[in-house]
Amino acid sequence: MSLYLLAILVAALSGVPGLVTQKSGAKEAAALMSTSALLGILASAWVLFGASESGNSILMLPATALISWGLVSFDPIAAFFLVPVLLLSATASIYGIGYWGDHQSGARQVRFFLGLLAAFLALLVGATHAFVFLLAWEGMALMAFVLVMTEDREPETRRAAWIYLVCTHTGTLLLIGAFAVMAGATGSFAFSELPQGFASSGRGTAMFVLFLVGFGFKAGVLPLHFWLPSAHAAAPSHVSSVMSGVLIKMGILGFVRLVSWVPDPPGWWGGTLVALGAISGIMGVALALGQHDLKRLLAYHSIENIGIILLGIGLGLIGKSTGQPALQVLGFAGALLHVLNHSLFKGLLFLAAGSVVHATGTRDLERMGGLGRLMPKTAAAFLVGAWAICGLPPLNGFVSEWLIYLAAFRGLALSRWGFPLITLGALAVIGALALACFAKAYGVVFQGQPRSDQAAQAAESPSTMLVPMGILALACAAIGLAPVLSAAPLDHVLSMLAGNGQHLPTLGSLAGLPWLSFLAIPLLLLGFILWKWAAPKPYAKEQPTWGCGYTAPNARMQYTASSFADGLVQGMSWVLWPKVLGGRVRGFFPFPRRFESHLLDPVLDRIADPGLRGTAFLLSGLRFLQAGHLSIYLAYVLLTLLMLLVWMVV
């Protein structure tokens, strides 16, 4: 427990040396953040692999006070979520040494606020009181706002940051309401189990809807995702990796905490989450397919993966409400493991994308190409991330998706087979589309020939940027090759999600995790043998790519990202509504023509933006109320109080 508090403190202070000394402080920040990660992960391992009491007994001094007040607790859920929080903060801050050096704007402040963001995130996972939770939640949101604003000279960045701020505050407002309803039921703002039957009551429904929207905003669940792509694209890449890897997972943490408080969730809660998960998953990846901006593409994939996590939580909830322990264990375990896995491979992908942006100076896919030869290590890191995010064996993404698949297949045997079937279909479609999208991303960025001069002059990033990617890639491989290691920690977390007095079966008894390791061996061995057999001997010739008889192909004639995704985007144009400008060629001797195609965000650009503009226009009639004199506002306060008094008396 004290290790946990110490880790938070060290993380919070990591950016301070750069502020008070003449040195840049980048290395100090990285060192402090890594120390914090080591402390925190040690504490987590203590709780997740051993008994939680022994974890609490080391150096209890400052911790006991906080525990006895019920403010924070380092329980298995906190321990589980703390691992990605601190690991990604540490890799981001090591990466920051090379990526956001002192020539960049506000390098010192980025380091300082990144440290605070990590501390608030770490505090949030252990909060067991609504006030601490909301305090950490707001702290996290504001730090992230400041970090997104780093390049505030760009109008695009300012817009993204403001949209983010509005969304996160709307979410917080709803959460305050939700906690108030909850405190009404339990009699305290400290987190505790809700009374039996409350969840099915009218107030229980209100609480669920408030939590759903409040946490949904943070997690980026469709249709509340619209702040996410632009904010992730605008932030510096190492900040994006923390935001996408762990910040949006705090919405999931909220859902997990909610599950742990409710002994008897109604069946429709799980059904709602499955439906939202399927929509987020499929629409997230479909929107990602049409993106030209590498970081926006990755951001839409975060929405997709949040969808996959919700599918798992939804199935687990259905299991909990119908008394199906197998469904409960497999669904929750898949969702929790996917939280960890997604933060590993998405963090990795954002760092690799940052490395590409660093080298080429652009985020536009159509101006890249051929980077695999120029930056082989970055390319390998991106490939590992892409491999994992597509859920392909033998990496970690497969393991968690496999668990959710198992839950869905088991759910088919129940009388409520509808939601498991939706899960199954959604996962199959998501898997195929994600594969298409990452084949496009990797192919267009790293393969073929450079499509612009910047891409042709790209060079490999410094080792301070490559090492963090290597760490995350190794973590992806470790979980993928030895998924058994995750079983015991998951069982500890799952025990917190069980109902009253319910004893859950272990994950190991329901899923044959060792089989996955067992089959990875022949796969790798065969790959190695065949590689040795087919690898080019010294006499292999190098020739230009076969141009099908055309003798002078150039880099601009390569297949583009847009054309690669065109078939799928056109096939889904009835939901995606791609915006196409120009391109029609007429006559025998046509003049040069322009062609553009964009995929607008269906919620932000088509609903939220025009809707809010309309509201602002309508409300402009009320502007006279805002006269700007203090005395008038005091009069408003007085009037409100009077009205409340009258209302109370009558």
Place this chain on the structure above:
Amino acid sequence: MSEFPFVHSLQVLLHILTALLLSPLIPGLINKVKALMAGRVGPPVFQLYYDLAKLSQKQAVFSRTTTWIFLAGPVGTVAAGLVAAMLVPFGQDHAPMHFQGDVILFAYLFGLARFLTVLSALDTGSSFEGMGAAREVTFAALAEPALFLGFAALAKSTGSLSLSTMLAHTGPLFRFSGPLVLVLAGWAIVYMAENSRIPVDDPNTHLELTMIHEVMVLDHSGRPFALVLYGASLKLLVLGALLVGPILPRNAGPLLNWLEFYLALVFLAVVVGFAESVMARFRMTKVPQFLVAGVLATAFAFLLMLV
């Protein structure tokens, strides 16, 4: 079912040998049927073995734009195909490897093969190969749900998540019952699409603009190309075992079972050859409709399982 360990290990050995050695026969059979239907003598049934032997002697030519991924495509396809072959039962009741949930691993191993093939096509930077790769991933997005809905119907019927049980003991889905016929019809469409056969793709055409699979491997040569050809034949065998598995009657004697399995594969090859002889390839815009029919067939199969 209790078996003597000796018989069991013999069957595992037979399974491995079948997977390793027999797959190149299937394209040979298909081509022979097509030739006979067209009134030609056609290449010998063992032609692919000769081709593989010849290619493994040949020098490979690599494009200047390619990286190591170019080689990882063929290598990964064969490795994933061979591991997948260990998960599907051939002539015996249980595949050499079987566990709850192997059916998902089976499907994702083919996903892995597709991912690497597509990347190795994109590695050349050629528009033609990019086009083939784009078509491959587009059509897969429709083939995948059909495959999984078929698995869902079989899982609902057998209560098992293991491919061996699903295929060998189909439970209430007895042979030639309505839902099973629908599952197999849907899977037959997946089989055509995944193996790039007519009417989805034409393995013989030399027009790069109309091809899917062939155009993705245009730049491969020598040993890597041998792996590509072998991987394609392996896919015909493994997915073929998936298709014939539920129809085969399971007898007590292992010998009879294996015989039936081989006969069923020959029959499948003849059917594919026949279909390729009497049909033309669809226009690219028609292919998605064909694949959607597969999704619908398997979805109806699942709904019928509930009745």
